[in-house]
Structure formats: C-alpha cells, structure tokens
Amino acid sequence: MQAAIKPGLTMGLVALAVTYIAYFIDAGLLASGWFALIALVIFFALIIYFGKEYRTELGGFMSFGTAFNFSFISILISGIVSLVGQILLFQVIDPSLPQVLADITFENSIKMMESLGQNPDSLPPDTLDEIRNSTASSFTIGGQVKNFGFALIGYAVIALILAAILKKRDKSLDY
Known part of the structure; x- marks a missing residue:
C-alpha cells in the first residue's frame, strides 16, 4: 500500500494537469x-512505468497479487485526486462548464445516432429530454461521485x- 501512494498521487496530479x-x-x-x-494512454504509460519501478525495488520479481494490489491502489488514489480536482473545476472554478460539456456531449450523442442510421427526430421529445438531463446530471457532484x-x-x-x-x-525458485 505504501508503495502505491506516491505513484497514485503523481498520476492523479498529472491527470489534473492534463485536464486543466x-x-x-x-x-x-x-x-x-x-x-x-x-x-488513457498517458495513464497506462505512467502506471506501467511506476509498476516496473516498484518491481525493480522488490528485486526484479513481483507476484500477480502484489502487482494487482499496487496497480489498483495507485489507480484508486489517482482517481480520488482527479475526482476532487474535477469537482473543483466544475463547481468552483467554472460552474458554467458542466452545462457546456453536457451540451457538447448531447450533440455528440445525436451525431453518433445519426451516423448509426437512427434519425434523432424520430425519437419522442421526452426521450431526447431524458438523454439531455442524464448527460447534464453526470457533471453534478452527485453524478461525478456516482460515476467514480x-x-x-x-x-x-x-x-x-x-x-x-x-x-x-x-x-529459479521452481526447483
């Protein structure tokens, strides 16, 4: 657990830096x-780098269980740091940002539906409103915590x- 804290914090701060x-x-x-x-590519590169560094500290070998615990705890810490930073961004720094992102995400969803051959105009207005509202709710504090x-x-x-x-x-331990 101790070995995963520093990489987790580092990955979380890098994720926040990229986001900001x-x-x-x-x-x-x-x-x-x-x-x-x-x-995602940056995230995977960092966790593999830190994992290999930790394996070297352990003498060059690491069991699957140790590797899983190290990876999961590092990712969990990174996720918590990112969550706090995103809540600050969406709720304190720029409270209008969630609506902007919800609108963009909704428009992208409509475009994807069209590219798959579905006509969004054929959907009932209630369904479109539900999609729009669920998209917007994912950027609230509760939505962010639920997504986490x-x-x-x-x-x-x-x-x-x-x-x-x-x-x-x-x-060498097999014999």
Whole structure:
C-alpha cells in the first residue's frame, strides 16, 4: 500500500494537469473522445512505468497479487485526486462548464445516432429530454461521485490487466 501512494498521487496530479491544460486551451476538448484516448494512454504509460519501478525495488520479481494490489491502489488514489480536482473545476472554478460539456456531449450523442442510421427526430421529445438531463446530471457532484463508483469496476479490470503485464516470477525458485 505504501508503495502505491506516491505513484497514485503523481498520476492523479498529472491527470489534473492534463485536464486543466485542456480546459484552458479549449473547454470543449474535455468532451472529446480524442482527449479521453490521449489521457488513457498517458495513464497506462505512467502506471506501467511506476509498476516496473516498484518491481525493480522488490528485486526484479513481483507476484500477480502484489502487482494487482499496487496497480489498483495507485489507480484508486489517482482517481480520488482527479475526482476532487474535477469537482473543483466544475463547481468552483467554472460552474458554467458542466452545462457546456453536457451540451457538447448531447450533440455528440445525436451525431453518433445519426451516423448509426437512427434519425434523432424520430425519437419522442421526452426521450431526447431524458438523454439531455442524464448527460447534464453526470457533471453534478452527485453524478461525478456516482460515476467514480462505477469507475471502481473499471479500475479493477485495468488493475487485472496491468497485474498480468507487471508480474514477473522468479523461475529459479521452481526447483
């Protein structure tokens, strides 16, 4: 656990820095799929780097369980730091940002529906309002905390994948 705190804090602060830089460049980037992909690549690169560094500290070998615990706790700490920073961004720094991002996300959803052959005009107005409201609610404090709760499942899956990548067995102990 102790070994995962510093990498988790570092990854969280890097994620916040990337988020805030994107916000200052163009707030619309925060609703972009490309931004999410770039952030994910940076995130994976950092956790693999820190995981390999930790494995080296352990003597070059790490069990799957140790790698999973290190990865999950690091990701969890990073997620908490990011959550706090995003709540500050959305609620304190720029309270109008959630509505801007909700509108962009809604428009992207409509475009995606059109690209898949569905005519959004054929949907009942209540359904469109429900989509718009659920999109907007995901940027509230409650929505962010709820999304973080669901993200824990994703964090566990990511940690399993990373543990499989980071583990290294000492084959000299097999005999």
